[in-house]
Amino acid sequence: MRVQPIDIAITPDGYADAINSHGGITYFTQPFIEKMTIRTFFAKLLSRSEKEVPYLQSQNGNISNAHESEPSPFADLLHDIPEHIDFATEALQAKPDAVNIWIGNERSVTTQHADP
Numbered sequence: 001m002r003v004q005p006i007d008i009a010i011t012p013d014g015y016a017d018a019i020n021s022h023g024g025i026t027y028f029t030q031p032f033i034e035k036m037t038i039r040t041f042f043a044k045l046l047s048r049s050e051k052e053v054p055y056l057q058s059q060n061g062n063i064s065n066a067h068e069s070e071p072s073p074f075a076d077l078l079h080d081i082p083e084h085i086d087f088a089t090e091a092l093q094a095k096p097d098a099v100n101i102w103i104g105n106e107r108s109v110t111t112q113h114a115d116p
Helices: 040-045 076-079 086-092
Strands: 007-011 018-022 024-030 032-036 053-055
Touching: 024 053, 032 040, 040 053
Parallel strands: none
Antiparallel strands: 007 032, 007 053, 018 024
């Protein structure tokens, strides 16, 4: 099994790619992205550091990475993940455009949004 670094979002408060406000100013927060192994990510995630919140949030089909020249660091998970979920495909009348994975802890926050 290959050990490949992955992109991890790091924020001080768990709000990555989200609307935030401070001191009466509203702004869009983009996270700092740090490359690390999945082992390091889980160690940081479980440490529950008060200084940072790590969050795996890559998008655009990060499981298969079919549109990229490099293999996805998550390609080994493909055999464990269904191509689609029947009730969702039926409700949306289409199979998903992408299959993604997000991992965080109780401090990770996402706001309502839509991914293309």
